[in-house]
Amino acid sequence: MRAPYASDPAQARGRLIPEEESVFRSCFQRDRDRIIHASSFRRLKHKTQVFVEHEGDYFRTRLTHSIEVAQVARTICGALDLNPELTEAVALAHDLGHPPFGHTGEDALAELMAPYGGFDHNAQAIRIVTSLERHYAEFDGLNLTWETLEGIAKHNGPVTGDIPWALAQYNARHDLELHTHASAEAQVAALSDDIAYNNHDLHDGLRAELFSTDDLAEMPILADCFIEVDRKYPGLNYYRRRHEALRRFFGILVEDVIDNARRTLNEVQPQSVTDIRHAGRMMIYFSPALWEDLKVIRKFLFHRMYRAPSVVEMRKQVTQVVRELFPMFMEHTDLLPKQWRKDVAEATTEVQMARIVSDYISGMTDRFALQEHERMILKGDKTASTA
Known part of the structure; x- marks a missing residue:
């Protein structure tokens, strides 16, 4: 049983180019499948998060990251009685617009494109799924539903002010109501992105030996995770110990988002997806207490990993x-x-x-x-x- 504010594929706003819908798949499932089969999605396997692709086979790539985000998003949507296919489609597509070399490549391209309207990876994802994927006979792009496009465009919140040109160009043809919030499913995808990269950057930083397990054992949230592992598994070897601690850290982030979302939704009492879009606030976010602790970890990662000399x-x-x-x-x-x-x-x-x-x-x-x-x-x- 879906929540009244869950996105219903039967009530979807349709596609820019009308199509006969599938007998066996909902429109959101079909969106997800088109994204998975897109050439830009396949290329994510050789695009990196922090490290450059040739630096090691064990580090996360944009592809493995997107799969992890989709897994987290489906879990959260299941707990909140939301639509798992829509959140999965948004999660799998959210990084399609990233250039090579992660945020470093984006910064370089944004600088080069500054005289020509700039570059933004979220807007580029919209450009890819609406224009640059050119495989279908009847249209450019993937001809995704309005709800999936909305989720890609504004999963991090309303887009106002100076709108990136690639997004503004498409929005002029197909109004995505950029001034409103996205569906709860898209908001789940955004928070799942945060959960996934905060967790796997700790894994990757350890593997790259940019910091140690002892460093992590002194951090908020993580300290309790290590204490719990040591209590339950005394004498556990180094690699299993840190894996068990990071498992618990991952679970704490997921559970916090679910619990906090339930409280927020109970306060607002939305009765439709329209109520979510016009609530004037995000519905899916970390609790204030966890967010304060997480900021300490993010600051640690910034200095010890993202700005490490290597x-x-x-x-x-x-x-x-x-x-x-x-x-x-x-x-x-x-x-x-x-x-x-x-x-x-x-x-x-x-x-x-x-x-x-x-x-x-x-x-x-x-x-x-x-x-x-x-x-x-x-x-x-x-x-x-x-x-």
């Missing part, structure tokens, strides 16, 4: 890769792959050309960007790519 050095190197690829493709548009030539031929302004180059570079994996940089810049092989 990570900062790699950031410099990959930033240079993006900074050198962009002007090269702007000057030598013939180097773009064959399937991009039609867009190039139709571009009449420098801004349009910059957006094509931005789309192409942002779609690269870490591996491919490094290979192309070595081939074209370092070795000077100015022949068209076959990607």
